[in-house]
Every structure is written in structure tokens, then in C-alpha cells.
Amino acid sequence: MTLAANLGYPRLGAKRELKWALESYWAGKTSAADLLQTAKALRLEHWQTQQAAGIDVIPSNDFSLYDHVLDTTLMVGAVPQRYAKLNQPTALDLYFAMARGTQQGETSFAAMEMTKWFDTNYHYIVPEIEPHQTYRLASTKVVDEFIEAKEAGIHTRPVLFGPVSYLLLSKSTSADGVPLDTLSQLLPVYVEALQRLAAAGADWAQIDEPCLVLDLDESARKAYADAYNQLGQVANIRLLIATYFGALGDNLELAAGLPVYGLHIDLARAPEQLEKVLAQLPAEKTLSLGVVDGRNVWRADLDAALKKVQTAVSALGAERVQIAPSCSLMFSPHDLNLETKLDDELKSWLAFARQKLDELAALKQAVSGGAEAAADSFTVSRAALKSRHASARTHNPQVRQRLEAVNASMLNRAHDFETRKIAQAKKLGLPPLPTTTIGSFPQTAEVRAQRSAKNKGALTQAQYDEFLKAEIARTIQKQEEIGLDVLVHGEFERTDMVEYFGERLTGIAFTQNGWVQSYGSRAVRPPIIFGDVARPAPMTVAWSAYAQTLTNKLVKGMLTGPVTILEWSFVRDDQPRSVTCRQLALAIRDEVLDLEGAGIQVIQIDEPAFREGFPLRKAEQNDYLKWAIEAFKLSASGVRDETQIHTHMCYAEFDNIIEAIGLMDADVISIEASRSKMELLDAFKQYQYPGEIGPGIYDIHSPNIPTQAEMEDLLERAAQVVPVERLWINPDCGLKTRQWEQVIPALTNMVNAAQALRQQLKV
Numbered sequence: 001m002t003l004a005a006n007l008g009y010p011r012l013g014a015k016r017e018l019k020w021a022l023e024s025y026w027a028g029k030t031s032a033a034d035l036l037q038t039a040k041a042l043r044l045e046h047w048q049t050q051q052a053a054g055i056d057v058i059p060s061n062d063f064s065l066y067d068h069v070l071d072t073t074l075m076v077g078a079v080p081q082r083y084a085k086l087n088q089p090t091a092l093d094l095y096f097a098m099a100r101g102t103q104q105g106e107t108s109f110a111a112m113e114m115t116k117w118f119d120t121n122y123h124y125i126v127p128e129i130e131p132h133q134t135y136r137l138a139s140t141k142v143v144d145e146f147i148e149a150k151e152a153g154i155h156t157r158p159v160l161f162g163p164v165s166y167l168l169l170s171k172s173t174s175a176d177g178v179p180l181d182t183l184s185q186l187l188p189v190y191v192e193a194l195q196r197l198a199a200a201g202a203d204w205a206q207i208d209e210p211c212l213v214l215d216l217d218e219s220a221r222k223a224y225a226d227a228y229n230q231l232g233q234v235a236n237i238r239l240l241i242a243t244y245f246g247a248l249g250d251n252l253e254l255a256a257g258l259p260v261y262g263l264h265i266d267l268a269r270a271p272e273q274l275e276k277v278l279a280q281l282p283a284e285k286t287l288s289l290g291v292v293d294g295r296n297v298w299r300a301d302l303d304a305a306l307k308k309v310q311t312a313v314s315a316l317g318a319e320r321v322q323i324a325p326s327c328s329l330m331f332s333p334h335d336l337n338l339e340t341k342l343d344d345e346l347k348s349w350l351a352f353a354r355q356k357l358d359e360l361a362a363l364k365q366a367v368s369g370g371a372e373a374a375a376d377s378f379t380v381s382r383a384a385l386k387s388r389h390a391s392a393r394t395h396n397p398q399v400r401q402r403l404e405a406v407n408a409s410m411l412n413r414a415h416d417f418e419t420r421k422i423a424q425a426k427k428l429g430l431p432p433l434p435t436t437t438i439g440s441f442p443q444t445a446e447v448r449a450q451r452s453a454k455n456k457g458a459l460t461q462a463q464y465d466e467f468l469k470a471e472i473a474r475t476i477q478k479q480e481e482i483g484l485d486v487l488v489h490g491e492f493e494r495t496d497m498v499e500y501f502g503e504r505l506t507g508i509a510f511t512q513n514g515w516v517q518s519y520g521s522r523a524v525r526p527p528i529i530f531g532d533v534a535r536p537a538p539m540t541v542a543w544s545a546y547a548q549t550l551t552n553k554l555v556k557g558m559l560t561g562p563v564t565i566l567e568w569s570f571v572r573d574d575q576p577r578s579v580t581c582r583q584l585a586l587a588i589r590d591e592v593l594d595l596e597g598a599g600i601q602v603i604q605i606d607e608p609a610f611r612e613g614f615p616l617r618k619a620e621q622n623d624y625l626k627w628a629i630e631a632f633k634l635s636a637s638g639v640r641d642e643t644q645i646h647t648h649m650c651y652a653e654f655d656n657i658i659e660a661i662g663l664m665d666a667d668v669i670s671i672e673a674s675r676s677k678m679e680l681l682d683a684f685k686q687y688q689y690p691g692e693i694g695p696g697i698y699d700i701h702s703p704n705i706p707t708q709a710e711m712e713d714l715l716e717r718a719a720q721v722v723p724v725e726r727l728w729i730n731p732d733c734g735l736k737t738r739q740w741e742q743v744i745p746a747l748t749n750m751v752n753a754a755q756a757l758r759q760q761l762k763v
């Protein structure tokens, strides 16, 4: 019989119980026992939910108190040496010290680095591997949780993060060390873990090897063969290798041929690979079909999914096929039933993790001859698809027409940067080495209190607007006192840079409880871009224009760019992402033009997520860059030569996209640079960036107040790479998480550093 299988379930709990338990434990308000009790209750609840929904293959060890990669680091005993100096930590203290850093007396223990998990918004803790790393089975969490489930009457398929992906995602502690070189030392630990699982009664294990969807070099390919030749031999337990987030592509032969009993493939991201996999799969091997999208919020097209399942069943026989989500459901929000404010139509289009279980069960019923029992689910799925397709909310003729009418001249500024620079110099009258900030000023407790009072109805809109105006006026005055050249209004009206715009655009919805884990206890609630995007009215113009009335200095308008809105949202799956991005770009373009019309002469379009959309496979990267750059240019290019367009990106990884960033053709770009001590500017040495650059010289992620001398030092380094006539002076990012007491002296030092450099260079 064909089974319904799951690969992983959201960990935090429908009400984010784990978040609250973690944070209260960290704050010292509750005990370790309380935390572990909450975690245990969540695991049990999630197993029972899956069982009740009719899932046959239920995962265990998909749960984590913080991160499953960190769990793996503990399992294999790869605790970095610096934590050996911790004084008698409990297992839990050690775990959280690695995740978050800790302080013991005078000594502080830095956290391990955290980075993005493939192309998701989840972040994992990067393992640190010594050149001669030794490993041992240091934690039996995977076995313990299998037994825990078993004792609750649920037979699970334990999940392990695979050894090759683990090492490929690790970093070495030495410059020339290669983590993968330690594979042969690592494998015995996995062998032992699998043996213990087998002894505890596990008949299958899911081994996640998502790196099989990446471009792999020879050594990685060989590592896969070596690893599974060894792990595949462990007796009395069968392995299913799970791949997700893309197509196996040129790794298909390798992956299909590994000597294990099962393979999971992602058919949401790569539906076209089914035929090829069926052709390659050795006889006897089980194929798990990821037909329900684990990364998005849409109700599945059950008919289309069923067709795929039937194709596989005809080729392999029912016994060898499993029906699964494309990847763990931890990337989906928990339960749609908790949403009471979404309208019924929109709600009928959606499925969160809990609902996706029902979809898997319905597919299983349908393919196992229970078509009648599954009929309701299929009817609902068809109706949803039809209504989504026919709705004016997803197909707004006006938006479609505008999209059609986009032409090359709309994608480009009227003149090149050199020409614009002359026009801007004349119009804007900025000093050399101009100073500015990235947009937001401190979101104080008072700002948040006033906002929540307004949301609760305790404050009228007019009262709230008055409060915001006063905040803006105060902020403009402060910036004048500090002596900044290009001012901002402070973004007090915004909780979040995507949410603010999403709420003012049609085609985008917000949930009440659609949380998805970002890292540790942190979760985000991504907007849902469900329909055609349009801007019914200006979104920011009144605030920027008001700020401009208060000063003779230039006020910079602040917008979030189309690529960033796209990247930080759940995006409709019924048209290419590039099309949705273009719609967003048109909406932002309207706002840019309205700002210009209102007398705003400098406009910043933030694109901190530009790098995040970068595809995992080289072959797909150019296509992404092409449409993402075009979207940015479409949003920015409507303005006159003398209107200056800024953009901002936060991170420092520019090496392989620096030319693309040049092609965005912004007049000025500001970037994070202070933590790496301007190292990122190396990328700018090889490539002459055409526009002006503001490498951040004030690390706003730290409460420290940088001195004038520190910032002068950074500026001098920057001036060695960027010609002075193209250099701007600004912090790394927005100041919203800082306090006024930090911001005022820091910005004062920054302005003084600028003046010192101007004098020194006699510019």
C-alpha cells in the first residue's frame, strides 16, 4: 500500500509555546525541567496530530530546542574548544551557549555563527570543524525521541541530518581546512546512532541530504558514495535519503544509485524531475514524492498531485511509493484554523502545516482506492483552484494592462550615471563626503506604546498622527543639530519595512498567527502575496513631505524595494515570481514618482533581501539577476536626472553579485561594512562600481558607540578603494533597534569624522 509520510513538523507550537518557554528559561524565570516539559508536550501533541490526520510515516527528532544542525553538532560531539572552559555547564547550558553565547564571570563565550538555511528564511548554527576533528556519539537525542514516541504508542521514522550535507554546510576553524576531509572519522558516529536506533526498534530512518540539490564538485560526489556505502550496510534499519529545495539535476544518477532503500524528491520546486527519477531508480527502492509544497501556503492542486502519484505507482507499484510534503512542514505556518480575520475566499485558497497533513491523507486515500472517502477534499481543492484562477483579486485587468505596457524606456533612467551626477551635483548642492543615515531612528518604548494604543482604539488616528508628527519634528531637529547632510523622517510609522508597504498594497494579506521559525525562538509572520499587486494611494508621501517642510536640508524618502517585499513574503505560485516582482515594482515606481512630485529629491529604495533570492544552482542565477535587476530599475527609473536614487543592502557578501549590483544603476548604494573592517570593499577593487558608495562605518548591531577615531580609520580604509568624490558616510543599517542615547553621540562622532576627513583631504 502507498503510505502518507511526513518529513518534519513546525516546532514552535501553534501558539509559539516553545518560544515562550525558551525565553522564560533564558530569562531565569522558569526551570530547565519546565522547558523540557513544554518541549515534550509539544512533541507528543504534534505526533498525535499527525497520527489522527492519517499520516502513516511520522517523523521524530525533527523537533529541536533551537536548531537541528546544532543538535547534530552535539550528536557527533563537535563542540568547539572554546566551550571547554565553561564551568560545569549542564547539557542545556552548553547547548544554549553554543547557540547564543554566554557570560560567566569576566569571561564571555561567543555564540557560533548563524547563517541562512539554503534559500529559506530559517537560520542554522554553522558547525566549526577542526582540521583533525574527532567525533563521538555524544548525544542520543535521536534515539531518545524515538523511544519517547514509541512509549506514547507512535512508531516513528527518526530524522537525521546527513553527514555529507552536515560537513558541506560546516566551516573549518583553519584557513586551509576542509570539513569534508573528516568524513571517514564522522561516519562511525552515524553508524553507531543507526545501530542504536535499530536496537530501539526503528525500521527506517530519514537522512536529510539537501546538498544533493546543489552544484557538487568531485570530492562531494565521492563523499556521498563513500558515506552511503558505509551507512547503507547498517543492519536492521532502512535509510531514506531526503532531498529538497530543488531538482537533483546532474546529481540524479548519484542520488538514485546510493545503496539505501529510499529516496525523497521535491516535486513542488522541481515537478519535472519525476519522469527522470522514475527512469533512474533502481528496482526495489522506495520513492517518496514531495507533492505537497512544504514551503508555501497554498492549498494543493490535489488532482495534479494525484496524477504524479499515479504515474509513480504505475511505474513502481504501490508498495514502493510514499506521498509526502516537498520538505519538512517547518517552513509552513502552523494552522490555518487559527486565522479569524482572513476573508473566507482567501482562506479557501490556503493550507498551513496542519491542513497539509489532510492533503497528504486525502491523496493516500484516493490512490488506495478510497476515492469516495477523499472526494470531499478533492472537491474543495478544485473549487479553491477555480476560484483563485477566476478571482478579480488575482487577475486585475488594470494591473495586467500596465504590466503589458512596460517598455525598455521605463526600465532605464533617461541618462547614464555620469550625466545624472552632474545634474544632481548642481541641484542638490551636497558637500563632498556627504553624511546620511539608512532611514529608521530608534523605535522607543513610547513609539510602540502609542502604536498599540492606536491599534486598541485608545488613541484616535488623528491623535496618533499628531504623535508621529512630533516624533518626526524632533528627529529632524536632532539631525540638524548633529549636522547631517541628508536627513530622514525616521520611519516611526512602520513596525516592519515589508509589513508597512504590504498593508497599503492590494493583493497582499497578513495573518494573525502565521508564524514561521526564523531562528531559535524567533519567528516571522511573512505577508501572503495572493493577488495582483496595486497601490491604491500614496503610502509614504505625506510623512516625507511633512518632514521636508521642517528643514532646508534635503530629506530622503524611504521605500522598501520590490525584490525585498517578494523575498520576505509567501508568494503566489500561479505565475512566475518575476511577474509578481514586476507588479510590486510598478507599485513602488508610482510611489517614487509621487515622492518626486512632492518635492523629495533623494529617494532610497531598500533592497536588503536582494542577495537572498539568489538561486542555489549556478545555472539559474543569471535568470534571477536579470529579472531582479529589472524590477529594481522599473521601480527607480521614472525620475528626472537630478533626483537621486539610493539603495541599501545589509550584508557583506558581494563577491559574486557586485557587477549585478552595479547594473541596478542606483546613484548611491549604502552597505554594511564596519564589522568586516571594510573587507567587503575588496570586491570593489576588482570591479569599478559605477555609482557612489556609502560603506557603513557605524556598526548599529552593537550598543557600542564608535569613537571618531575608529570611524576615521574605517573611512581612510574606504577612501583607499572608493574615490573620495564617490564616497558617502553613513551607518551600516537603520537605527531602529538602538537608543537615542547611543545614536546621538555615535552620529555626532560620525559627522566629526567626516569633517576631519574633508579637512585632511582638502576637499
Ligand code: GLN
Residues within 6 Å of the ligand: 438, 439, 440, 491, 497, 558, 606, 608, 648, 649, 650, 733, 734, 735, 736
Ligand atoms: N530603511 C530601513 C531602516 O532604516 C532599512 C532596514 C534594512 O536594511 N533592513 O530600518
Ligand code: ZN
Residues within 6 Å of the ligand: 438, 608, 648, 649, 650, 732, 733, 734
Ligand atoms: Zn540594512
